[in-house]
Amino acid sequence: MLTLEAVGKTFGSHVVLDGIDLRLAPGEVVAIIGPSGSGKSTLLRCINQLEPPTSGRVTLGGTVIEAGHTPGRRELMNLRRAVGMVFQSFNLFPHLTVLRNVSIAQERVMKRSRAEADKISMQLLARVGLADKAQQYPSRCSGGQQQRIAIARALALEPQIMLFDEPTSALDPELGLEVLAVMRELAENGMTMIVVTHEMHFAEEVSDRVIIMADGKIVEQGVSRDVMRNPQTERARRFLHAVKDR
Numbered sequence: 210m211l212t213l214e215a216v217g218k219t220f221g222s223h224v225v226l227d228g229i230d231l232r233l234a235p236g237e238v239v240a241i242i243g244p245s246g247s248g249k250s251t252l253l254r255c256i257n258q259l260e261p262p263t264s265g266r267v268t269l270g271g272t273v274i275e276a277g278h279t280p281g282r283r284e285l286m287n288l289r290r291a292v293g294m295v296f297q298s299f300n301l302f303p304h305l306t307v308l309r310n311v312s313i314a315q316e317r318v319m320k321r322s323r324a325e326a327d328k329i330s331m332q333l334l335a336r337v338g339l340a341d342k343a344q345q346y347p348s349r350c351s352g353g354q355q356q357r358i359a360i361a362r363a364l365a366l367e368p369q370i371m372l373f374d375e376p377t378s379a380l381d382p383e384l385g386l387e388v389l390a391v392m393r394e395l396a397e398n399g400m401t402m403i404v405v406t407h408e409m410h411f412a413e414e415v416s417d418r419v420i421i422m423a424d425g426k427i428v429e430q431g432v433s434r435d436v437m438r439n440p441q442t443e444r445a446r447r448f449l450h451a452v453k454d455r
């Protein structure tokens with residue numbers, strides 16, 4: 210469903226992504242781990258073209274985007290709609306209630322009526338355990354609650370795939386667990402997901418596949434438990450050893 214072929218990204222002379230090939234099946238959950246600066250966030254940003262790749266091709270559903278060809282408005286819109294993104298910082302609108310935060314893009318992007326959008330938002334807030342917060346403002350919610358609202362907001366646009374960029378790194382461990390529980394529920398219900406994470410437990414236990422990146426390349430990938438417990442490459446071993454010692 211999602212294919213990356215030889216995707217590269219340079220900033221000036223700095224090669225940040227170097228020939229990334231990736232093919233994701235529907236319902237697959239992939240965790241991307243690796244040292245700081247290895248290109249994990251940039252890879253996610255290249256998938257939804259927040260950062261245009263310098264080389265290669267990204268295909269999602271029927272949309273193909275080739276580096277070097279400026280994508281048309283329609284292609285870009287199709288791609289962005291198909292990809293839900295959750296960031297480390299929650300990026301909620303402070304002046305809107307929790308309910309309206311989840312509804313507003315549905316009205317604009319999906320042309321749902323306000324009543325319809327609010328109804329769907331309530332269902333999604335219930336799904337992430339926050340129906341009782343609908344009329345609050347985000348500032349009255351904990352970080353873990355805010356991140357769950359951000360997840361509900363992304364789900365409301367019915368994405369084909371969800372990308373998570375270190376969704377729990379800004380949270381205390383306990384609040385992070387609330388968010389990870391929601392992500393686990395999504396994974397178990399068949400959502401296709403790519404999760405950039407420092408949560409090694411999530412990588413090993415929840416994801417189907419782990420990808421280890423270093424210096425802009427995929428240095429190892431495979432079935433999560435195999436990679437996490439028995440890495441085959443020296444670079445992957447060194448990284449996992451370093452994080453386990455932390």
Ligand SMILES: Nc1ncnc2c1ncn2[C@@H]1O[C@H](COP(=O)(O)OP(=O)(O)OP(=O)(O)O)[C@@H](O)[C@H]1O
Pocket residue numbers: 220225243244245246247248249250251252
């Ligand atoms: N807009 C930009 N302009 C210039 N350099 C950038 C830009 N975005 C990222 N980089 C560089 O690209 C490299 C990879 O960054 P990226 O954020 O993708 O790494 P990461 O693996 O996600 O790291 P972390 O785990 O610390 O978030 C870094 O050296 C970073 O400084």
